[in-house]
Amino acid sequence: MSQKICIISFDHWNYDKHIVDKLNEKGIDAFHIKIGGFKHKNIGTRILNTFSKIFLGKNPKIQKRQEHIIEMLEKKGSQDQILVINPEVISLEYHLKIKKFTQKYIAYLYDSVERCPVEHLLHGVFDEIYSFDKGDVAKYGFKETTNYNYLEKQPMTDAISIKNQVLYIASFDNRLEKVMLLKQAFEKIKVSYKFIIVGKKTSLFKLKNIFSTTISEIELRRNRIEQNDLKLLYSKTQAILDLVRDNQSGLSFRVFEAMAFQKKLITNNKNIVHYNFYNPNNILVLENENYVFDKAFFDTNYEPLSDEIYYIYTLDNWVNKIFNLNK
DSSP: OOOEEEEEEOOTTSOTHHHHHHHHHTTOEEEEEEGGGOOOSSHHHHHHHHHIIIIISOOHHHHHHHHHHHHHHHHHOOEEEEEEESGGGSOHHHHHHHHTTEEEEEEEEOSOTTTSOOGGGTTTTOSEEEESOHHHHHHHOOEEOOOOBOSOOOOOOOGGGOOEEEEEEEESSTTHHHHHHHHHHHHHTTOOEEEEEESTTHHHHHHHTTTOSTTTTEEEESSOOOHHHHHHHHHTEEEEEEOOOTTOOSOOHHHHHHHHTTOEEEESOGGGGGSTTOOTTTEEEOOSSSOOOOGGGGGSOOOOOOHHHHHHTBHHHHHHHHTTTTO
16 A cells, blocks of 8 residues: 655745655655645635734734645545645644644755744654754754755757856845846856846835836846746756855755756855765856856856766655655
């Protein structure tokens, strides 16, 4: 009889659904509770929720999301394993309720504890806690893993198909200041780029800066890019720009997307030099915020990884490790 595994996550960017797809591909009965996809039943409940947030300082939707998790588990029944990704969005009370539905309760943190505190969940809740952040692994004794390569390996793109030398896609946050400096640095050495910033706050920011030249050539949009469109953008770039958030040492999904598309990577994550796929021909590490580039980085071709190293970072290997499927 196949294992039953449940994945619980917010899944803003639809990365986590790939875990379920991979498990199902392996013959495992897996399903996903996407709490980020929970919606109000009607306009009336939405209005009540807004009223409560503004005047009472409470958000009933948070409670409803957690109740939704329990309702789904009651329908599906007991699970052999349950994985919660970034568990800080669920209260301790509901974690203890969820745990009753499984023999093995696992957490995966793909944000640092400093950004997303989980200290209240460290004792007596999870059977295993994995983290992508080397600093948190050392401090809290978590099991170390990385994010995963959810894409199939793509053929290398010929030079004729390249439209931009650098591509950056990220959420709207304080990294935008660095983006503006990088924009100037690339323009100075005549390197073409495409910067896309996504988030609800982009509309107001765009309005406030309507006459500013600093944001010209930066695409600001409210809605996220669908993964099929993302693949097309990646296929037409030479290098992917990765700017990690403050206090993050783990590898973002940009690293693995670059790996899958066999693209060069420019990153400010200095920890990347400690991984076995690091190759200075393929990866340019931004040591500081002066952003002085040697254009020679763009003059050489990407050097492919060996199949052995590439497999280490695949989703197939990731699920085998997290769920102990090789035994």
